[in-house]
Amino acid sequence: xxxxxxxxxxxxTASPEEIKMAIEKCxxxxxxxxxxxxxxxxxxKPAYDRLNSFLGDVGTLRASLGLNHGAHWVASDTxxxxxxxxxxxxxxxxxxxxxxxxxxxxKSKNEKVKPASGGVxxxxxxxxxxxxxxxxxxxALFQADWRxxxxxxxxxxxxxxxxxxxxxxxxxxxRYPDGAEGVAPLKIKTSPGSDYYVKLVxxxxxxxxxxxxxxxxxxxxVSAPLGSYEMRYATGKTWYGPEHFFxxxxxxxxxxxxxxxxxxxxxxxxxxxxxxxxxxxxLRTESLPRSQx
Amino acid sequence: xxxRSAGAHGRKNHDQWILSSxxxxxxxxxxxxxxxxxxxxxxxFTAIAESSGITNPNDIKALxxxxxxxxxxxxxxxxxxxxxxxxxxxxxxxxxxAIGMAIADGVLVxxxxxxxxxxxxxxxxxCQQFNSLFRDATGRPLPQPTDLSSRAYWAGVxxxxxxxxxxxxxxxxxxxxxxxxxxxxxxxxxxxLERGASKDEVKRAYRRLAQIHHPDRFxxxxxxxxxxxxxxxxxIKAAYDLLVxxx
Numbered sequence: 106x107x108x109x110x111x112x113x114x115x116x117x118t119a120s121p122e123e124i125k126m127a128i129e130k131c132x133x134x135x136x137x138x139x140x141x142x143x144x145x146x147x148x149x150k151p152a153y154d155r156l157n158s159f160l161g162d163v164g165t166l167r168a169s170l171g172l173n174h175g176a177h178w179v180a181s182d183t184x185x186x187x188x189x190x191x192x193x194x195x196x197x198x199x200x201x202x203x204x205x206x207x208x209x210x211x212k213s214k215n216e217k218v219k220p221a222s223g224g225v226x227x228x229x230x231x232x233x234x235x236x237x238x239x240x241x242x243x244x245a246l247f248q249a250d251w252r253x254x255x256x257x258x259x260x261x262x263x264x265x266x267x268x269x270x271x272x273x274x275x276x277x278x279x280r281y282p283d284g285a286e287g288v289a290p291l292k293i294k295t296s297p298g299s300d301y302y303v304k305l306v307x308x309x310x311x312x313x314x315x316x317x318x319x320x321x322x323x324x325x326x327v328s329a330p331l332g333s334y335e336m337r338y339a340t341g342k343t344w345y346g347p348e349h350f351f352x353x354x355x356x357x358x359x360x361x362x363x364x365x366x367x368x369x370x371x372x373x374x375x376x377x378x379x380x381x382x383x384x385x386x387x388l389r390t391e392s393l394p395r396s397q398x
Numbered sequence: 399x400x401x402r403s404a405g406a407h408g409r410k411n412h413d414q415w416i417l418s419s420x421x422x423x424x425x426x427x428x429x430x431x432x433x434x435x436x437x438x439x440x441x442x443f444t445a446i447a448e449s450s451g452i453t454n455p456n457d458i459k460a461l462x463x464x465x466x467x468x469x470x471x472x473x474x475x476x477x478x479x480x481x482x483x484x485x486x487x488x489x490x491x492x493x494x495x496a497i498g499m500a501i502a503d504g505v506l507v508x509x510x511x512x513x514x515x516x517x518x519x520x521x522x523x524x525c526q527q528f529n530s531l532f533r534d535a536t537g538r539p540l541p542q543p544t545d546l547s548s549r550a551y552w553a554g555v556x557x558x559x560x561x562x563x564x565x566x567x568x569x570x571x572x573x574x575x576x577x578x579x580x581x582x583x584x585x586x587x588x589x590x591l592e593r594g595a596s597k598d599e600v601k602r603a604y605r606r607l608a609q610i611h612h613p614d615r616f617x618x619x620x621x622x623x624x625x626x627x628x629x630x631x632x633x634i635k636a637a638y639d640l641l642v643x644x645x
Binding site: 106107108109138139141142143146149152153155156157158159160162163165166167169170172175176177178182183 | 431432433468470473474477478481508509512513515516518519520523524525528543545546547548549552553555
């Protein structure tokens with residue numbers, strides 16, 4: 106099963122006209138014929154849409170539960186619904202090859218993860234076979250942010266700030282200012298509302314090694330260079346470019362733990378960072394003066 | 399069926415509750431994943447929820463709506479509990495129970511197929527293990543999920559429709575006689591048999607399935623699972639009774 110919308114390059118909620126236009130422009134004859142038979146067929150489309158969105162959900166859960174390499178997922182040809190950045194996926198597969206004998210071990214480790222005993226709503230640690238992912242959850246600062254009364258958030262902007270609004274850069278494309286090689290998986294989940302500019306900085310030199318933009322509400326997977334880094338980020342609602350970040354309402358913060366990306370015989374270790382308030386989160390953040398971002 | 403003892407308390411009770419509600423969320427997902435929830439399914443789910451102590455219709459609705467409205471965080475958390483608690487022999491029980499629920503009507507639709515495969519990965523079943531378990535629990539091989547994104551599939555559907563329309567016209571006069579045909583067809587399907595299987599085959603299939611889906615086997619998974627298995631078991635028995643009488 107394929108996600109015909111993605112293959113046509115339109116959104117899942119595209120209108121019939123948009124779909125028709127995209128089909129006309131589609132260069133792949135197979136996709137074109139299938140999209141015509143399915144998306145332009147009043148009877149087929151609802152059934153297809155339902156299965157399509159269902160598989161999207163299954164893909165999301167599989168990614169979150171570390172089941173992207175499950176035997177029953179690959180076999181049923183569901184690549185279009187696997188929620189991982191291409192780089193992350195190949196990384197995972199490479200590592201899987203090198204550590205196949207450990208599969209059972211790593212699985213049993215997986216099963217020892219504490220259950221979400223707080224009921225059905227807490228998510229904490231996640232493992233991603235064969236890559237160990239430590240769920241890190243920013244919480245202290247965002248709790249403060251979250252609790253801010255509405256009127257503060259919507260307060261009129263300072264009149265002195267009149268920089269032009271700049272389109273938010275492409276989400277999820279990592280840049281490596283000094284040419285480091287991205288190797289280890291780093292997954293950043295964000296909640297809708299605010300956008301994020303995230304960067305990894307090498308202490309104590311404060312040399313930035315990676316930066317990435319994340320649109321609020323999306324999850325990105327990027328490859329971080331090997332090493333131990335600090336994570337700092339700026340967040341806000343309106344992007345004014347790299348000079349002003351999110352304008353006067355930017356909040357700057359850093360995670361108060363070091364992120365160690367390493368590779369050994371067990372595979373490559375990386376992290377999942379969730380940038381919103383989560384109960385029982387295991388990462389705290391502290392606020393940062395702008396000059397230190 | 400086991401009844402929750404009112405005096406039970408403390409950690410064990412709480413653990414049981416977490417497992418039961420997680421399994422209920424998973425079953426609710428199975429029931430709603432094909433996009434509609436008919437009255438039969440709702441009644442079945444309600445009975446299962448009630449047996450694990452959830453009797454308030456609003457709570458039952460809330461549980462179902464977690465899956466219906468795709469509360470992925472809740473599904474995620476439920477899956478983690480199931481993975482944690484359903485290892486070893488419980489993994490097999492959980493899968494048998496889920497399969498029983500999925501083919502409640504003798505048909506495995508594509509979403510159910512994908513969801514069962516997802517559960518199989520969740521509790522660590524290999525393809526071979528799952529295929530043979532499915533065959534044992536239903537009497538037929540696990541089908542490949544249908545590819546709804548291919549034009550070939552929809553061309554086939556249209557052709558089928560044409561045929562059905564034609565044959566319906568032909569058999570109009572035979573309808574009275576065929577009153578029970580859909581039920582009987584479904585009964586054969588529930589037992590994993592082709593139409594026209596012999597009485598002997600019916601009996602053998604029933605014995606085998608009844609053994610696998612017998613509610614007593616599922617007590618280690620908690621009340622919700624026992625109730626789910628009970629519902630599956632009753633359906634198998636009803637199918638058998640019908641076939642013995644009419645076929």
